Structures are given as C-alpha cells and as structure tokens.
Amino acid sequence: MWSTVERTTFALSVLFVALILLAGEARAYGMYQDRIPNGYNVKDPADPRRSWPAIGHVTASGGPINQFGDDFNAQGRRWTIQLCRMDSDGDGASNGEELGDPDCEWRVGLEPKRTTGITHPGMKGDYPPNMSGHGNSNLRSQKAVQIKSETS
Ligand SMILES: [Ca+2]
Numbered sequence: 001m002w003s004t005v006e007r008t009t010f011a012l013s014v015l016f017v018a019l020i021l022l023a024g025e026a027r028a029y030g031m032y033q034d035r036i037p038n039g040y041n042v043k044d045p046a047d048p049r050r051s052w053p054a055i056g057h058v059t060a061s062g063g064p065i066n067q068f069g070d071d072f073n074a075q076g077r078r079w080t081i082q083l084c085r086m087d088s089d090g091d092g093a094s095n096g097e098e099l100g101d102p103d104c105e106w107r108v109g110l111e112p113k114r115t116t117g118i119t120h121p122g123m124k125g126d127y128p129p130n131m132s133g134h135g136n137s138n139l140r141s142q143k144a145v146q147i148k149s150e151t152s
Contacts, residue, residue, distance in 0.1 A: 032056065032072070036079050037101040037112035045119070045126035052120060068095065068122030079106060088121050093128055095121040 002010070033039030033053060044050040044060055052060040056069025065073070068088035075083045084096035084104035096104045098121040100114035120126040 032077060035077065035108060037099045037106040038115060038118045041115060041118040042120055045123055055122060066122035089124040091124040091127045097128055
C-alpha cells in the first residue's frame with residue numbers, strides 16, 4: 001500500500017494537473033472573446049451583474065460546449081456572416097442581434113454597432129430588449145417590421 005507521503009504526493013500531482021487544465025481552458029475561451037462582437041459584454045442571464053466569459057460553453061466558466069460554441073467551431077472559430085445570421089439557441093434572435101451586430105458587419109477590432117442590451121447567444125430565453133423571442137415566427141415578423149421602420 002502507499003505511504004502517507006506517496007498519497008500526498010499523488011494528490012498534489014492530481015491537483016496540479018487539474019489547475020493547469022483549468023488555466024488552459026480559461027485562456028482558450030479568453031482568446032475567443034476577442035473574436036466575437038461584445039465578447040466581453042455577455043452577462044449571466046440569471047444574474048446580469050456577473051459576466052459570462054465562456055460564451056460557447058454551458059457554464060460561465062466553461063464545461064461542455066453549447067450550441068453557439070458548436071456553431072462557432074463549425075465556422076472555424078471565427079465570426080462569419082453565417083454565424084451572425086444563425087440563431088444558435090433558437091430563441092428567435094440571431095446571434096448578431098444578441099451580440100450587438102444586427103447587420104453582420106462587425107470584424108475583429110471594430111466597435112460593435114450596439115454595446116448595450118447584449119444577450120447570450122447560446123441560452124434560449126435570454127434575448128435582446130424589444131424582442132419577443134421563443135422562435136415565434138409571428139413575433140419575428142413584427143420585429144422585422146420594427147427594424148425596417150427604424151432604418152428607414
Ligand atoms: Ca438566439
């Protein structure tokens with residue numbers, strides 16, 4: 001059987017490896033925050049005082065990939081017009097509408113068109129203000145009319 005010293009050494013080694021893996025995960029999503037509009041402005045829908053840096057994951061600090069993360073990966077981990085137009089969480093608001101790039105014009109380094117009212121593109125039920133959400137096509141058409149009247 002293992003001595004106390006061996007058990008302690010093993011436990012510390014496991015802890016060390018876990019910390020390195022966690023730090024690696026944090027760095028990974030930190031890098032991707034620069035690649036989407038308002039990547040640093042996404043909040044926890046349950047507590048808007050808290051940020052949600054791991055936007056492509058099911059928790060604010062990481063964990064399994066959510067649908068937005070899957071779509072982001074499928075686009076080569078870049079903000080593309082296709083990713084912008086998708087509604088990853090199926091709430092009726094496109095990823096671009098949720099992240100302040102409603103016209104899908106944003107590129108890395110630019111200021112997004114909107115920096116307030118940012119919502120989570122990977123969590124259904126968190127959608128921009130003045131939007132109906134829930135994927136209701138009738139409500140989506142009302143939104144389209146609203147956007148059209150704002151731009152004309
Ligand atoms: Ca959405």
